[in-house]
Structure formats: structure tokens, C-alpha cells
Amino acid sequence: MQDGSDLFVFDAGLGLASLSYEIHRQRRLGVVKRIFVLITHAHLDHWEGLKDADWFWERDNGLEVRVFGVDEAINAIQRGYEHPSFVDLDLLAQSTVSKLDFISFSFGDVLELGEWRLESLALNHYSGTPEDKSVVQTSGYRLSREGGPIVCYISDHEPGPATVDVEGQLTRDANIVLYDSHFSTIAEQRFGHGSQEHSANVAKSSPNLLVLAGHHGPMYSDVDIEKTFRRLSKGLDNFALAVEGHGFVWDSTMEKFQVEETREPHPEILKASVPAKS
Secondary structure (H helix, E strand, O other), X not given: OEEOOEEEEEOOOOOHHHHHHHOXXXXXXHHOOEEEEEOOOOOHHHOHHHHHOHHHOOOOOOOEEEEEEOHHHHHHHHHHOOOOOOOOHXXXXXXXXXXEEEEEOOOOOEEEEOOEEEEXXXXXXXXXXXXXXXXXXXXXXXXXXXXXXXXXXXXXXXXXXXXXXXXXXXXXXXXXXXXXXOEOOHHHOOOOOOEHHHHHHHHHHOOOOEEEEEOOOOOOOHHHHHHHHHHHOOOOOOEEEOOOOOOEEEEOOOOEEEEOOOOOOOHHHHHHHOOOOO
């Protein structure tokens, strides 16, 4: 999420390489000076992209980078890049970025990031099976500013009756939320992940909240994801798929997020929608 010279990045997977590459190449991103990387948890796929970020390889680029997370996540990142696995990120930061900070917090803390206020609550995520789980400390984020939007990020997370209050606290009066929608149905939810069905239910119960279904499970094809979305989104104009390359722009007059680009359905979906010729 970009706000002028500030860029907020929720998690730092392999896609971070593409985003960081564009910072000095896209006019819109060229004004970015400060980058706040908000790591949700310690699992490798949520921070492994840090080492490939262009800002650690472009000399004297002037960017300030701050990485936030609970102790478990920050410790995992720093250990993961230690010798002999890779190169310490503090070493990569020398002669490239102007500043690199790792900042730990506890659930419930409120942090001031420039003009933005960051709140975090514990989500339900774990390694292993529901019968033999190892809990992973995972942050759900709520980002807000005076007179501006409220943006929420709830991933990785397996929703259920015990998580209703946490989700409600994070999304209260919010304008947009990206929800873990790994599976298609609530019945399939496990391994600390949610579903498109749950995300659609949140959209139904919160008509002023734009709900984006993200973190799509790799076991589903694009066609599968599209079909599930089409079935669940009927009658909902505040429910959308999170699709790479598509964005939303805050409209301060309307006080809502507007679609930046129109998403075209997968070609197979379009083909299936065309009536056969007689």
C-alpha cells in the first residue's frame, strides 16, 4: 500500500522482488522514501523475498527500510540469513539503503508509522494438523490514519467460533481487508488457513467493508478459484478476488476504495460462459 513517500508491504514473499524492482522504474513508486515491511509470522514463505529486494543490491539508493514483526518472526528472519545459509541483511544494507531496522512488538501494541497507526492482534495459525498442531505466533494487522482509510490484513488465519472477536476488532469500521481464503469452503479449513466461503460471509455481514479473498491455495487452478468466487459473490458488490497486478485507490470524496483496474475472468471461465452455437 502506497501513501505518498511511504510504502507499506504486508509480508515479504518471493513477489517482493517484482515490487522492489519497480520502485525506481514506475513514476508512481519513484517518490517512495520509506518502506515499512509488516511480517505476519515466522514461516519462510512470508519473508524469503527480503534477500532478493532490489533495495539491498542497488548502491546508495537512499531508501529507509523497517521490518516489523513479533519476536518469533524477527528472530526467524535474522537466523535464516545468517552464515552459512546466506548473508546477513545488515551487511547487504551497507552502501545500499540509508537505514535498515528490525522492530519487534507484542500483540496489542500500537505503533506510530509516520502518519499511520499500526495495531496487531494474534491470529489462529499453526504448523501440522489440527490434531497435532504447533502454534505459530501470527499477526493480524490494522492500519489507519486520521481522516484516511482503515486497511486490514488477516492472513495466515483459520477462522472459527473462537476467532470472531479478534476478527471483529481488526475490521471494525474498516474500509478494506485482505482475508486468507486458501480453501474454497469452510468445511475444508485446516492447517491454519481460511476459505473463500468465510470471506464471502464477512462481506455479507459487513456491507461497507471491501473484502478481498487472497492467499489462494496452490492446489486449486485459476479456473477453480474463479468458479468458487463466482458462486459465492452473487449479490455481493463488496467481495473481490485479490489478483496480482490489480489494485485499489482510496477515494477520499466517496470514502471508499475504487477498483484501479478491471479484472478479466480467466479465459477458461469466459469460454465456458459463451453459449454453444446451435
